[in-house]
Amino acid sequence: MESMTLTTFALVRHGQTDWNAERRLQGSTDIPLNDVGRGQARDAVAVLSDRQWDAVVSSPLGRAAETAEIIAEGLGLQVSRLVPELTERSFGPAEGLQAGPELEALRIPGGFRGGESDDAAAERGIAALEELAEEFAGKRVLVVAHGTLIRLTLNRAIGRTLDSVQNAALNLAHHDATDGWQLEYFNGERVTADVGA
Numbered sequence: 001m002e003s004m005t006l007t008t009f010a011l012v013r014h015g016q017t018d019w020n021a022e023r024r025l026q027g028s029t030d031i032p033l034n035d036v037g038r039g040q041a042r043d044a045v046a047v048l049s050d051r052q053w054d055a056v057v058s059s060p061l062g063r064a065a066e067t068a069e070i071i072a073e074g075l076g077l078q079v080s081r082l083v084p085e086l087t088e089r090s091f092g093p094a095e096g097l098q099a100g101p102e103l104e105a106l107r108i109p110g111g112f113r114g115g116e117s118d119d120a121a122a123e124r125g126i127a128a129l130e131e132l133a134e135e136f137a138g139k140r141v142l143v144v145a146h147g148t149l150i151r152l153t154l155n156r157a158i159g160r161t162l163d164s165v166q167n168a169a170l171n172l173a174h175h176d177a178t179d180g181w182q183l184e185y186f187n188g189e190r191v192t193a194d195v196g197a
Helices: 036-049 062-074 101-106 118-136 147-158
Strands: 006-013 055-058 138-143 174-175 180-186
Touching: 006 036, 006 118, 006 147, 036 062, 055 062, 062 138, 118 138, 118 147, 118 174, 147 174, 147 180
Parallel strands: 006 138, 055 138
Antiparallel strands: 006 174, 174 180
16 A cells, blocks of 8 residues: 655756757856757657646756746646756866867866855755655655755755756656655656665
């Protein structure tokens, strides 16, 4: 029997933007979806439609909010609200840069000079999800956010280092008030039982 305190989260990274395609760090810079990204959001509907969702929440950045709108509409739902704490981690002066010497010059342990640290972003992400888990206890919540924030939050939640989060892929995690976090799907693939063990 499912525990009343088990909250299921689909954590979906927004669809592609031009900066994603150019491999530029986006962070809190508000870059819109491109047409590929809108297509990815529409494709995500099929993956998500085999479950019932009780709420859809999103980061307020345009690329996430639009992805959430497309997915919610496809599922016959509405976006419940935008959650500022789900905004992508700030990379500070590194935003807009591609890999190279200029980016490397800004790199410091745990992040980039003038940006938010890995730890701070993970703390913020976990706190936001745990608040949602309390609010929607026993329900299923679809969260549209950002690659780095989702990755750092899940790393913290399950105590393991994960790879990059793909655009609009399914990441399915469960939160139980007693047992903590379990990750069932990552980047659309079922996770083996030993993850986070």
